[in-house]
Amino acid sequence: MDVLKAIKERRTIREFTDQVPSEEQILTMLESARLAPSSINRQPWIFGVVWDKEKIKNLAKVTQPYVENAPVVIVGVANYGTSPEWYPVDLGIALEHMVLTAQSQGLGTCWVGTFEEEEVKKILKIPSKDLTILAMLLVGYPKTIPDPKPRKKLEEIAFRDEWDTPLF
Template sequence: MDVSEAIQKRRSIRKYQGRQIEEEKLDRVLEAGRLAPSARNLQEWKFVIVRDEARRKRIAEAAKGQTFVGEAPVVIAACATVTDYVMTCGQLTYPIDLAIAVDHMTLKAVEEGLGTCWIGAFYEEEVKKVLNIPPEVRVVALLPIGYPDESPNPRPRKEMEEIVAFETW
């Protein structure tokens, strides 16, 4: 599968089969995140892998009760370890860098026959308690991952003319 196909096939999966993810597949998904670019090559991330069912259920509660989060066989908490670096343009690097890394993982997951759903709706302090994450670290995203048990249709997308401008606004 090439990147274009993975981009086109990716869907937010909220229903997972009960089967476990093979270690090699999970390793390849994590490797895709590890290889992502980051500002000044800071690589300011740590990925906490959660397999324990009770802990996954607690994370689902912290994710505003989205039960499907805990039903995935694995949840990845994407965390930023450097949270104060600001680029010349005035933006913090960590949300951008972690977004790139998580997106790499979502696309690799598709290639591996797995599904994910990017979760940004969660109570960070609750997730940090469940996973014993230090106070100075930020949880940027949760990524439940598993074999899909649904095949959602593509969501509507705007036309290129609506989102692209050449040379000037």
Template structure:
């Protein structure tokens, strides 16, 4: 799938079939995350790819219940000491690379930013000094939601100066 088509068709998927993606498919997705750029090439992100159903259920309980039906959950972390200023941006870039890779392979994803970090760390044995930045539910969509409304280009982008609508 063309990257622009993947961007256009991507939706946050909160209902999964329960079918687990293949190891090969997930490897392709995490490879996209590995290849993401980072400030100064510091690569501060680390990811826990969770296949274990019991752990996925614990993660769902500590965050969003719908994750219980995800085939895999990727927990995106970073050590702030490696890059205190840019680790959130670097992690976001890597996660979005994985989102688009998953979309191109026919899987659905949902970014998760609301979670009990201590419970996630405990479940996955993540060291205290490491920050859980986000999580990504991945699975086969039960259905594809309709597109959400988006603001017009000129409302979001300006040409050469502030408030000069890019149209």
């Protein structure tokens, strides 16, 4: 699948079938994160892959209820001391690589950015020192494909050469 097709067809998926993505699919997603660019190539990321149903249930209690529907949760952990200025951008790029790789494999994802960080750390036994959780991705086969959400028009988000010159 080409990248633009994956971008166009991607939706946030919050409901999943019971089918669990294969280990190979998840490893392909992780490989796409591993290859992501980062500031000064610092790669300030570690990804927790949670398959354990009980842990996912517990994560749902400290994130959002629909997290429980996900057969796999990938947790994006940043070693923020390594790249204090750029770690959110670096992690964001790597996580979105995984989102598009998931899409290209027929999987759906949901970014989760609202959670109780210390509670998530406790559940996954992530040390508190030097590490922060940027976001999580729910991964699985979509139950239904939602309609696309609205986006701003191109002319609202870009200019040509100078601020006051419209793109077209």
